[in-house]
Amino acid sequence: MQFVDNFLTTLYKTVLAENRWRFYLEGIGNTLMMTVGASLIGIVLGILIAMIKTHHNNSGKMRFLNWLCNVYTTVIRGTPVLVQLLIIYYMIFSSASSSAAPYIAALAFGLNSGAYVSETIRGGIQSVDKGQTEAGRSLGLNQSQTMRLIVLPQAVKNILPALFNEMIMLLKETSVAGWIQVVDITRAGDIVRSRMWSFSPLLVSAVIYLVLVVALTSVQRMIERRLAASDRS
Amino acid sequence: MRRISLFIALACMCSMALTGCGSSGSASSSLPTSSVADAQAGSADDMPDTPPVEVSSPESAGKLIMATEAGFKPYEYYEGTDIVGVDVDIAREIAKEMNMELVVEHMEFSAIIPAVDSGKADFGAAGMSITEERAQQVDFTVEYATSKQVILTKADSDIQTADDLSGKTVGVQLGTVADLALSEPEDFPGVKLELYNKYFEAVNDLLSGRIDAIVLDSLPAQELSKVNESLAIRDEEIFTDVYAFCVKKGNTELLDSINTVMQRLMDEGKIAEFTTNHLEE
Numbered sequence: 431m432q433f434v435d436n437f438l439t440t441l442y443k444t445v446l447a448e449n450r451w452r453f454y455l456e457g458i459g460n461t462l463m464m465t466v467g468a469s470l471i472g473i474v475l476g477i478l479i480a481m482i483k484t485h486h487n488n489s490g491k492m493r494f495l496n497w498l499c500n501v502y503t504t505v506i507r508g509t510p511v512l513v514q515l516l517i518i519y520y521m522i523f524s525s526a527s528s529s530a531a532p533y534i535a536a537l538a539f540g541l542n543s544g545a546y547v548s549e550t551i552r553g554g555i556q557s558v559d560k561g562q563t564e565a566g567r568s569l570g571l572n573q574s575q576t577m578r579l580i581v582l583p584q585a586v587k588n589i590l591p592a593l594f595n596e597m598i599m600l601l602k603e604t605s606v607a608g609w610i611q612v613v614d615i616t617r618a619g620d621i622v623r624s625r626m627w628s629f630s631p632l633l634v635s636a637v638i639y640l641v642l643v644v645a646l647t648s649v650q651r652m653i654e655r656r657l658a659a660s661d662r663s
Numbered sequence: 664m665r666r667i668s669l670f671i672a673l674a675c676m677c678s679m680a681l682t683g684c685g686s687s688g689s690a691s692s693s694l695p696t697s698s699v700a701d702a703q704a705g706s707a708d709d710m711p712d713t714p715p716v717e718v719s720s721p722e723s724a725g726k727l728i729m730a731t732e733a734g735f736k737p738y739e740y741y742e743g744t745d746i747v748g749v750d751v752d753i754a755r756e757i758a759k760e761m762n763m764e765l766v767v768e769h770m771e772f773s774a775i776i777p778a779v780d781s782g783k784a785d786f787g788a789a790g791m792s793i794t795e796e797r798a799q800q801v802d803f804t805v806e807y808a809t810s811k812q813v814i815l816t817k818a819d820s821d822i823q824t825a826d827d828l829s830g831k832t833v834g835v836q837l838g839t840v841a842d843l844a845l846s847e848p849e850d851f852p853g854v855k856l857e858l859y860n861k862y863f864e865a866v867n868d869l870l871s872g873r874i875d876a877i878v879l880d881s882l883p884a885q886e887l888s889k890v891n892e893s894l895a896i897r898d899e900e901i902f903t904d905v906y907a908f909c910v911k912k913g914n915t916e917l918l919d920s921i922n923t924v925m926q927r928l929m930d931e932g933k934i935a936e937f938t939t940n941h942l943e944e
Binding site: 520525526527528609611617620621623624625627628629 | 772842
């Protein structure tokens with residue numbers, strides 16, 4: 431009984447006392463906003479870069495854009511996300527107000543994610559058999575129509591697990607946003623920690639992340655089931 | 664069914680971890696350390712040398728571990744790769760008295776009390792103000808310094824008194840007395856707080872206009888305004904508090920040792936001397 435008592439007291443102090451749950455609530459909101467925002471930016475950027483690179487590989491055109499994309503992926507993948515975040519917040523957006531910090535963070539994570547997503551998508555496009563492109567072209571579709579209507583839909587299905595993997599990583603990567611004063615789930619735990627001088631808020635943060643990731647995984651399962659509906663089996 | 668049992672298992676795990684907190688080694692163990700014994704020559708020219716002594720002792724096997732946040736000149740700051748400052752000077756005297764080797768560990772300010780509480784550090788010394796809430800977690804030594812909390816702002820700012828902070832964005836260091844005090848909306852209505860890990864970042868944001876003021880202890884404020892000419896300290900003291908070292912609750916042996924040395928240093932006027940030394944540099 432003592433054990434249960436201790437647990438409940440600590441839980442109360444960590445979450446309910448002095449309205450501390452508000453920090454976590456704000457944290458969940460910011461973490462989700464940053465994850466969703468960064469994912470969208472990442473996917474749009476990723477598709478764009480992957481198309482440019484694929485197009486360059488197939489036709490040899492767009493040499494400059496291809497070079498630019500290569501520089502981007504090299505720089506982004508070659509440096510840690512925290513360093514990128516600090517540079518973007520303190521050096522590039524140095525005049526932005528502090529209330530913009532969560533959005534700047536979302537942008538920074540999105541730019542980071544784009545580099546990884548582009549490689550994932552490029553892999554997905556390459557995994558679609560060349561015969562599909564040839565078939566599309568033979569049927570009179572032009573290059574971009576073939577890409578949009580035939581290759582990409584198949585590629586998306588192939589890379590869906592990898593994309594969700596990236597989103598899960600992203601969700602947890604946002605935990606460094608506290609460095610620029612964004613109250614995300616980790617920072618919420620830090621703030622509570624600084625007021626109660628115990629490590630238990632870390633566990634609350636961990637459980638919140640876990641629940642969010644499990645939820646994300648179930649969304650992935652749902653989408654995969656939908657996409658599999660028309661599969662021959 | 665499987666999901667439910669998984670959930671229960673998870674809940675059990677968490678509860679064990681929650682209640683077991685503080686007694687076990689749940690803190691991060693990779694804190695950067697710097698042995699002050701190696702770092703003597705450069706920092707303390709006015710003090711007699713303390714050669715590293717190998718003496719076995721029940722506490723940390725001959726090592727006296729001090730937890731601090733070294734971004735708080737003149738109390739503790741980095742000089743080269745070594746942490747120096749008033750608190751370090753005091754701690755060195757304590758270690759000498761106890762025949763132990765002083766090890767200074769740098770961490771986030773908010774991690775100091777948990778580090779002391781969990782036994783990762785023997786004592787905390789970080790220009791730490793005595794507050795009621797903190798006193799519930801750790802035991803404080805005798806007071807060795809008085810600190811005024813002041814407003815640091817741009818010289819051309821219209822903020823003059825604490826009342827002017829209303830409606831403004833104010834930077835504080837996470838977990839400091841300024842943070843705890845300004846977090847009370849009844850005392851400081853309309854203040855939007857930004858919680859920083861480092862004062863350097865807060866000053867950067869003050870200069871770029873992201874925040875309107877920083878509330879902090881007067882001595883570090885003086886150091887910061889010395890470096891940046893466009894910053895000014897306002898006259899009004901927001902509140903005054905006293906500094907002390909802290910030890911794990913119930914560790915009266917160490918508490919008494921520290922208190923004895925500290926009292927002696929104060930009687931000899933040494934602490935004032937340390938403070939002047941570090942302000943001059």
